[in-house]
Amino acid sequence: MTRPTCLQSLGSILALATVLCIPVAVWPASLPPQATIAPEPTSAVHALASGNPLRVALGEALFSDVRLSGDGRRSCASCHDLATNGASGVKRDLAPDGQPLPLNTNTVFNAALSYRLDWAGQERSLEEQARVSMTRLDVMALTPEAAAERLGAHPGMARRFREAYGRNPDAAALLDALASFERTLVTPGSRFDRWLEGDAGALTPEELDGYRRFKAAGCMSCHQGVNVGGNLFQVHGLFRTVGTPEPRMLRVPSLRNVAATPPYFHDGSAATLEEAVHVMAVAQLGRDLPNPQVGQITAFLRSLTGTYRDRPVSAPLP
Numbered sequence: 001m002t003r004p005t006c007l008q009s010l011g012s013i014l015a016l017a018t019v020l021c022i023p024v025a026v027w028p029a030s031l032p033p034q035a036t037i038a039p040e041p042t043s044a045v046h047a048l049a050s051g052n053p054l055r056v057a058l059g060e061a062l063f064s065d066v067r068l069s070g071d072g073r074r075s076c077a078s079c080h081d082l083a084t085n086g087a088s089g090v091k092r093d094l095a096p097d098g099q100p101l102p103l104n105t106n107t108v109f110n111a112a113l114s115y116r117l118d119w120a121g122q123e124r125s126l127e128e129q130a131r132v133s134m135t136r137l138d139v140m141a142l143t144p145e146a147a148a149e150r151l152g153a154h155p156g157m158a159r160r161f162r163e164a165y166g167r168n169p170d171a172a173a174l175l176d177a178l179a180s181f182e183r184t185l186v187t188p189g190s191r192f193d194r195w196l197e198g199d200a201g202a203l204t205p206e207e208l209d210g211y212r213r214f215k216a217a218g219c220m221s222c223h224q225g226v227n228v229g230g231n232l233f234q235v236h237g238l239f240r241t242v243g244t245p246e247p248r249m250l251r252v253p254s255l256r257n258v259a260a261t262p263p264y265f266h267d268g269s270a271a272t273l274e275e276a277v278h279v280m281a282v283a284q285l286g287r288d289l290p291n292p293q294v295g296q297i298t299a300f301l302r303s304l305t306g307t308y309r310d311r312p313v314s315a316p317l318p
């Protein structure tokens with residue numbers, strides 16, 4: 001390797017200086033609009049690339065098919081109401097034996113955008129999650145294998161599987177169809193998303209203050225990414241546990257559509273959004289937020305409600 005001469009070094013320093021200086025010299029007086037907006041730690045929800053329509057339609061039919069449950073009396077839709085919030089309105093839904101489930105029901109809306117699923121984030125894909133939902137004795141209580149066999153006995157269903165998958169019903173096709181449908185359950189169109197995409201009037205000044213406060217208070221260090229959550233693990237209660245202590249490590253939940261999904265937390269222990277925000281500030285940030293600030297933050301959170309099939313996501317009637 002040859003050592004650069006003094007002149008060569010001077011030359012490269014000058015070249016570097018020129019490179020550095022030129023952009024300064026020609027920097028426009030006003031920045032282009034997009035450069036004036038600080039990058040946000042989240043982004044708008046958009047429909048995902050649509051899967052094979054036959055598989056999506058089959059998954060939609062299966063989602064509300066009671067033949068997928070052991071006792072033939074419940075379907076996924078029994079706890080995940082797609083006409084309202086993609087979940088239910090109770091603290092904890094019931095197992096077939098009438099006992100409350102250990103945890104509150106998550107919404108299926110936007111679940112496809114979270115990197116792990118369920119409160120404790122133990123599943124990595126919708127297919128895996130669907131297998132768990134089916135097999136759990138307190139949820140559907142039927143293995144996908146047994147459900148596929150059952151469906152195969154119905155000529156109409158068997159035909160739909162053959163059309164969509166080229167074979168008779170089996171567990172893999174069943175789980176794939178459910179997951180294909182679930183990937184369509186995203187809710188674009190919230191006012192916050194319209195604001196993120198440049199419609200400055202989409203949020204009221206109070207909601208915008210709430211968003212700034214949400215970031216400044218540190219909420220967004222955990223609730224971030226496209227789902228405003230759903231992409232990190234955290235213990236619940238860095239400063240104080242939230243409700244029942246177990247499970248201790250949770251996937252930070254998404255706050256999309258949060259205004260429509262009371263009650264809150266893994267055990268459904270907070271009835272209102274205001275209460276949930278209060279508890280969060282104490283539990284995760286060690287701060288007692290004054291009511292006006294809680295009001296601003298909840299105003300912001302209410303702007304995160306999107307639409308499913310052109311209808312706003314809504315809380316189920318009590």
Ligand code: HEC
Nearest residue numbers: 075076079093103104105106107111117118119130133139
């Ligand atoms: C009896 C009520 C009930 C039924 C029926 C039910 N679920 Fe759930 N679902 C829940 C509960 C409770 C959770 C949270 C489970 C946990 O964290 O342990 C959940 C979580 C989920 C999630 C995770 C969402 C997220 O953001 O992580 C998905 C996806 C889901 N269910 C899909 C389904 C599918 C598909 C079916 C039908 C095969 C189904 N569920 C049937 C109650 C139910």
Ligand code: HEC
Nearest residue numbers: 218219222234236242252253264265266276277280281284
């Ligand atoms: C250290 C991480 C962390 C921080 C900081 C944090 N959260 Fe959370 N948030 C969580 C976790 C984990 C949960 C789930 C808690 C549970 O269910 O017990 C949660 C749950 C919630 C819920 C309930 C969601 C639901 O569907 O039940 C709301 C609302 C919420 N947070 C808002 C906030 C607000 C507002 C702030 C700021 C004041 C905040 N969070 C700060 C991690 C955090």
